[in-house]
Amino acid sequence: MGQWQGRTLFMTGGSRGIGREIALRFAREGANIVIAAKSDQPHARLPGTIHSVADEVRAAGGQALPLAVDARDEAQLVAAIARAVEHFGGIDVLVNNAGFLGVTPIAATSTKHYDLMHALNTRAPLITMRECLPHLAASRGQVLNLCPPINLDPGWLAAFAPYTSTKYGMTLLSLGFAGEARARGIGVRTLWPATLIATAAVGMTAGEAGLAAARKPEIMADAAFALLDQRERFGDEVSWLDETVLRVLGVEDFTRYANVPENAANIQRDFYIGTF
Amino acid sequence: MTQPDFSLAGRRALITGASGGLGRHFAGVLARAGATVVLAARRAEALAEAVAELRAEGLRAHAVALDVTDEASVAAAFAQAETLLGAPVDLLVNNAGIADGGFTHELDVAQWDRVVDTNLKGPWLVSRGFARRLIAAGQPGVVVHVASILGQRVAQAVSSYCASKAGLLHLTQAQALEWSRHGIRVNALAPGYIETDMNRDFFAGEAGQRLVKRMTARRLGRAGELDGALLLLASEAGSFINGTAITVDGGHLCSSL
Numbered sequence: 001m002g003q004w005q006g007r008t009l010f011m012t013g014g015s016r017g018i019g020r021e022i023a024l025r026f027a028r029e030g031a032n033i034v035i036a037a038k039s040d041q042p043h044a045r046l047p048g049t050i051h052s053v054a055d056e057v058r059a060a061g062g063q064a065l066p067l068a069v070d071a072r073d074e075a076q077l078v079a080a081i082a083r084a085v086e087h088f089g090g091i092d093v094l095v096n097n098a099g100f101l102g103v104t105p106i107a108a109t110s111t112k113h114y115d116l117m118h119a120l121n122t123r124a125p126l127i128t129m130r131e132c133l134p135h136l137a138a139s140r141g142q143v144l145n146l147c148p149p150i151n152l153d154p155g156w157l158a159a160f161a162p163y164t165s166t167k168y169g170m171t172l173l174s175l176g177f178a179g180e181a182r183a184r185g186i187g188v189r190t191l192w193p194a195t196l197i198a199t200a201a202v203g204m205t206a207g208e209a210g211l212a213a214a215r216k217p218e219i220m221a222d223a224a225f226a227l228l229d230q231r232e233r234f235g236d237e238v239s240w241l242d243e244t245v246l247r248v249l250g251v252e253d254f255t256r257y258a259n260v261p262e263n264a265a266n267i268q269r270d271f272y273i274g275t276f
Numbered sequence: 277m278t279q280p281d282f283s284l285a286g287r288r289a290l291i292t293g294a295s296g297g298l299g300r301h302f303a304g305v306l307a308r309a310g311a312t313v314v315l316a317a318r319r320a321e322a323l324a325e326a327v328a329e330l331r332a333e334g335l336r337a338h339a340v341a342l343d344v345t346d347e348a349s350v351a352a353a354f355a356q357a358e359t360l361l362g363a364p365v366d367l368l369v370n371n372a373g374i375a376d377g378g379f380t381h382e383l384d385v386a387q388w389d390r391v392v393d394t395n396l397k398g399p400w401l402v403s404r405g406f407a408r409r410l411i412a413a414g415q416p417g418v419v420v421h422v423a424s425i426l427g428q429r430v431a432q433a434v435s436s437y438c439a440s441k442a443g444l445l446h447l448t449q450a451q452a453l454e455w456s457r458h459g460i461r462v463n464a465l466a467p468g469y470i471e472t473d474m475n476r477d478f479f480a481g482e483a484g485q486r487l488v489k490r491m492t493a494r495r496l497g498r499a500g501e502l503d504g505a506l507l508l509l510a511s512e513a514g515s516f517i518n519g520t521a522i523t524v525d526g527g528h529l530c531s532s533l
């Protein structure tokens with residue numbers, strides 16, 4: 001393909017999980033990856049740092065710029081984007097991947113907890129989309145936001161409303177930005193897993209059982225790559241599920257993505273898919 | 277001797293043009309008969325209310341965006357439906373259609389294109405996407421093309437519509453012949469004049485009332501009066517019905533010369 005050689009992806013988060021997998025997928029195509037994440041030093045319980053991922057990106061064939069950024073801090077986000085443009089000459093894709101998962105209902109959600117979720121899930125994407133706009137217009141680039149298709153099923157809405165409101169807020173901003181930025185040639189997509197994905201976040205909230213009922217993050221990386229690499233094939237529709245993207249490509253068998261192969265028939269649907 | 281089986285339990289249906297009118301009504305009919313339904317329309321957001329209403333009844337419903345005139349949109353819609361359902365759609369109701377008015381010699385070419393693209397090419401594209409998937413999966417299915425009595429007789433100033441619906445009725449037979457060997461039955465529903473939100477005002481007015489008085493039944497049909505025929509074609513009760521059209525028009529086709 002070759003079209004990603006020298007193209008620049010600016011990603012929030014990415015030290016581990018789905019973000020890291022997407023970064024490596026594009027690294028294998030020779031892209032420049034900016035990893036703007038918090039984990040500068042190794043964490044006690046969470047694997048991966050911006051530096052370890054940067055090393056993996058370079059080993060995979062890409063260029064890497066690790067930047068220690070707390071996505072709650074607007075000045076740090078703005079500075080990181082400026083730094084990325086200075087270093088790589090522009091931005092072709094913005095990936096809003098950093099997020100905070102919190103499955104508590106309103107009654108059990110402290111304001112501090114809500115502020116954290118809102119800052120990472122809704123506010124940071126607003127800031128990065130706004131700041132990257134001129135660069136994406138110059139490159140006729142794309143935005144990929146990892147947030148769900150809006151599902152107003154009352155069961156899902158009631159389950160953990162604070163988190164849901166911040167993720168749906170991210171989707172609403174994405175849908176709005178799609179219209180706002182279309183005239184400047186910028187494409188906007190949201191991508192969400194159809195199933196649980198085996199990440200540290202899922203391991204911590206759903207334990208071994210969750211990981212056994214999950215797919216590997218590779219499926220999100222494959223879907224993200226297809227969506228961004230074959231833009232025309234996916235039309236104007238903004239919200240996508242990973243499985244749907246791959247079905248459009250003709251994939252019918254997803255068993256190779258099962259985190260535990262023996263459990264391929266018992267993969268669990270992710271949040272916000274269908275009814276609660 | 278067992279009763280005919282009108283149940284749709286376990287079936288997975290996709291209904292095009294489901295944001296209002298007959299499409300939305302059909303989705304409810306199929307869901308209440310046991311099917312999981314995927315409502316499709318150009319804007320998925322327009323389906324939110326319809327989906328919420330069905331779910332509030334405890335029925336299983338999803339929404340997908342679908343532009344029936346766009347091949348890529350058709351592929352994406354079936355991909356999304358299959359992701360949501362966990363298996364291929366096995367019951368397709370091609371309901372999306374648009375009306376148009378005007379004498380042929382006064383119309384723009386674009387007006388012809390719009391009507392034929394939505395009413396004839398649309399059902400062709402969507403049923404093609406449906407059949408491809410089922411044939412690849414080796415599973416049987418059912419197509420119901422929603423045509424019209426205006427595909428069987430004509431009226432003034434609706435030539436594009438008449439031609440598109442007549443074409444759809446003939447396509448029904450051609451597809452039935454092709455897909456029978458794959459276990460896919462293809463039939464058409466040909467409604468007469470059915471009262472909907474869109475035409476209620478017209479039929480209440482003077483011109484509408486003149487039209488109604490010329491109908492054999494001297495009244496419009498209600499959407500619910502199409503349900504029986506739809507369920508017959510969709511379910512196992514119609515297992516030996518293929519390549520035909522059921523006209524539901526209160527006898528309008530039989531109106532006096």
